Amino acid sequence: MENHEFKQYALSPVMNQVIDKLGFKAPTPIQQKVIPLALRGESIIGQSHTGSGKTHAYLIPILNKIKEEQQSVQYVVTAPTRELAMQIYDEAKKMVEFTGEAPWSIKLLIGGTDKKKSIDKLKEQPHLVIGTPGRILDLLEEGALDFSSIQSFIVDEADLMLDLGLIQEIDKTLVRSNSRASVMVFSATIPERLQPFLKKYLENPHYFKMDDRLSPETMEHRLVPLRHRSIADTIIRISETIRPYLAIIFTNGKERADLLSEELIGKGFEVGLMHGGLTPRERKRVLKDIQALRYQYIVATDLAARGIDIKGVSHVINADLPSEEEFYIHRVGRTARAGMEGTAISLFKDEDLTLIERLEKKGLTFTSYDIKDGEWVETKAWNERKKRQKAESEVEKEAWSHVRKPKKVKPGYKKKMKKHQEKVKRKINRNKFKK
The missing domain is CATH 3.40.50.300 (P-loop containing nucleotide triphosphate hydrolases)
Structure with a gap:
């Protein structure tokens, strides 16, 4: 046609x-x-x-x-x-x-x-x-x-x-x-x-x-808390549930890429490695192997992945989240291309929450998951604690607004005011619960 x-x-x-x-x-x-x-x-x-x-x-x-x-x-x-x-x-x-x-x-x-x-x-x-x-x-x-x-x-x-x-x-x-x-x-x-x-x-x-959309609509963004687990072990647990056609695993820096690829190879994974420290000969060999579909996983740094077009990427895994929003967009742009579906999975720590918040403000939607008994389980939202703290502070503020400072200040007046405030706070929370 x-x-x-x-x-x-x-x-x-x-x-x-x-x-x-x-x-x-x-x-x-x-x-x-x-x-x-x-x-x-x-x-x-x-x-x-x-x-x-x-x-x-x-x-x-x-x-x-x-x-x-x-x-x-x-x-x-x-x-x-x-x-x-x-x-x-x-x-x-x-x-x-x-x-x-x-x-x-x-x-x-x-x-x-x-x-x-x-x-x-x-x-x-x-x-x-x-x-x-x-x-x-x-x-x-x-x-x-x-x-x-x-x-x-x-x-x-x-x-x-x-x-x-x-x-x-x-x-x-x-x-x-x-x-x-x-x-x-x-x-x-x-x-x-x-x-x-x-x-x-x-x-x-x-x-x-051209920034109408930060990432394709066919892409899903999942967050997995790292907590005190090792990155390699967490990626292995993820891999058992997703069974990717081809996944790119991003790290911040070539030393971390070397370490992670060694750990994954040690666990029996077929892993390709792409970073700026490779010689032209090594880079050419890895790319040839990628095109021949020898690897199911490629561990890469931002710089290495920017200059190459790898076809058939079904998943992007952020072993480390970047510090800048732009780098997150570049990374996830490696999948869900030409109308295909794709999934971006990010392991996150407390220090990554600011970046996640900035990306959500730009229009991305994240869902929080963890893996239990070899299956994905949706968990509380990544900002649940922050939302709870905010709600608690608003109740605290509202309760204080109902407590009047006595005209004549007597010994122990602060203690009495605090007691009154706690009483009001319990009442506010009870009313909220009834709703």
């Missing part, structure tokens, strides 16, 4: 054919925003979370605009990690294959590959370059790449670029590029530290934030 909703963008017949073969029925909210602006060559700052359809939001318009007869680099897409660059390249390559005639030439340029081979492949300039900032800058400085006629430069996962110290390399690349090129920046968050870069390279950009 042809996709009529994309027809509004007046894309080329070839691109409409590609969209049909991709099976897209309607543009996602971010695609509705980006496609028309990118087709006009406008600069964009798009704030969106994982799984929003962002990659095709920029690939569709830039591939559509390639001038096939011009053998020059016209578009550049940069990503912070090799894995993410490879994923974007695979999507673009799939789109080229769907044309049946390969009208667009695309090159993937990432670190960890033979530089000399990359230079040899660039004797003829591709239409689109996809890669990591370091390798792209290196080849630009070698004179193997020419960005003097690029039309658009895309920075994907800009906040992660900032965290990994790659913005300086993008800066140096843009200085050597066509100054009239539009710049499109996509990021899950727009930190203050990113502002100097945005002001330098984006003139009157269109800014939008």
Whole structure:
């Protein structure tokens, strides 16, 4: 069935054919925003979370605009990690294959590959370059790449670029590029530290934030109190009840990730490990194993999981809750994608209650559970104690309002007032109980 909703963008017949073969029925909210602006060559700052359809939001318009007869680099897409660059390249390559005639030439340029081979492949300039900032800058400085006629430069996962110290390399690349090129920046968050870069390279950009929903409606958020139990033992008890297709277990920091994965492997679990401390070779091996469905569990840190797209995640387990709301949203965004259902399970301690409260104020709904005799049991709400304390303090206050201070102060008057207040409090509570 042809996709009529994309027809509004007046894309080329070839691109409409590609969209049909991709099976897209309607543009996602971010695609509705980006496609028309990118087709006009406008600069964009798009704030969106994982799984929003962002990659095709920029690939569709830039591939559509390639001038096939011009053998020059016209578009550049940069990503912070090799894995993410490879994923974007695979999507673009799939789109080229769907044309049946390969009208667009695309090159993937990432670190960890033979530089000399990359230079040899660039004797003829591709239409689109996809890669990591370091390798792209290196080849630009070698004179193997020419960005003097690029039309658009895309920075994907800009906040992660900032965290990994790659913005300086993008800066140096843009200085050597066509100054009239539009710049499109996509990021899950727009930190203050990113502002100097945005002001330098984006003139009157269109800014939008895709945050209508913090997480998909098909997602359930469960809270499990950790109390004095070990994290590994609690996760094992959880795993016996959920039997996940694939679960990502998040920790705060690589040391905790190492420790937890060792404990779970020691208990007989097949566990993959993803964090910033792995060598490129180890990272490549783990990703290959994940794609081959070797693992049922992946222990990961925020940084490692940000740059990769793992398909088929049925559950996200927070072994440690993060301190920021944004990180919680990134994590849970790994599941319940493309309309599928998903569950986020968070082990929590008293110090996590502030974060949970902030997330509830933003519109998330948490349900409190524990596992007893191998089954989920719904428990009192996580804020039950706080609500009870608040109610008690209100009764206390109301009772004092009925107690009058005597005009003449006699010895022991405070004791008598307190006694009176306690009497009034009991009466208030009795009346409440009757209701």
